Amino acid sequence: MAALCRGYGRLLARRPRAAQALTAGALMGAGDVIAQQLVERKGLRGHQGRRTVKMMAIGFCFVGPVLGSWYKVLDRLIPGATKAVAVKKMVLDQGGFAPCFLGCFLAIAGAMNGLSVQENWSKIQQDYVDALLTNYCVSAGDSGSPSWPHTCLSPELPIWPPVQIANFYFVPLNHRLAVVQCVAIVWNCYLSWKANRM
Known part of the structure; x- marks a missing residue:
């Protein structure tokens, strides 16, 4: 495990975009x-x-590159490392970027399907x-359609706002995508279920 972490660290230092794409793809597949x-x-x-491969491809080609670039842009837009800066980054990330993303x-998932x-x-x-409401952990109520098993991702427990505040405050820029994608195993599971429910 230590050798794997060292190898990932070297790849991240030499080719950060490739490392971020690989991380996102692997964890989207998981x-x-x-x-x-x-x-x-x-x-x-x-x-x-094939569905798993499609989700991995979305991670490699879309999620990893877009999120990695977004975090760099966000660091330029709101420089600094204070708690207030982390909150500002989270508000911009969750209020502006997340809905578009x-x-x-x-x-993309629909087109690939x-x-x-x-x-x-x-x-x-x-x-x-x-x-989007699940992203913010706000229950949309019963819409009559099959619902996500809330034992896995509860609408009462906010996930992304606190994760992103901690991510922007404690985690160096090159490691933010990896942290988000590790936390996102459950979110990726939800997105896969949502994108492939016909």
Whole structure:
């Protein structure tokens, strides 16, 4: 394990974007495996390997590069390392960036699932508000559709605002994406479930 951490540290120092993309891809894939096996209970025979590969590709090509770049932009927009700066970064991250990022994620996932433009738009309209409220851990109430198992991600427990405050205050810039993606195993599981529920 120590050798793995050292290797990751060297890759992060030499090629931070590649390391961030690999981290995001691997953890998006892990989130999908958890969604299929523990939430949807598909079993090994029912596991959709292509779906896991698609989620990994979204992590490699979209989540890792976009989040890594966003954290750099955010550090330039709001420089410093005080508690007040961390709160300001969290407000901008969760109030401005997260809604846009989530919409793009849902659109990309829909396109990768082969939805037409009209079907994709309809799915985004169906899922976006619920996913955004779950991001903020605010319950949208019973909409009559199958709901996320709240034993895994409870709407009463805020996740992202406190995680991001701690991330912006304690974690160096190059390690922020890794911290977020480790915490995001459950969030990635939710996103996979939401994006692939037809």
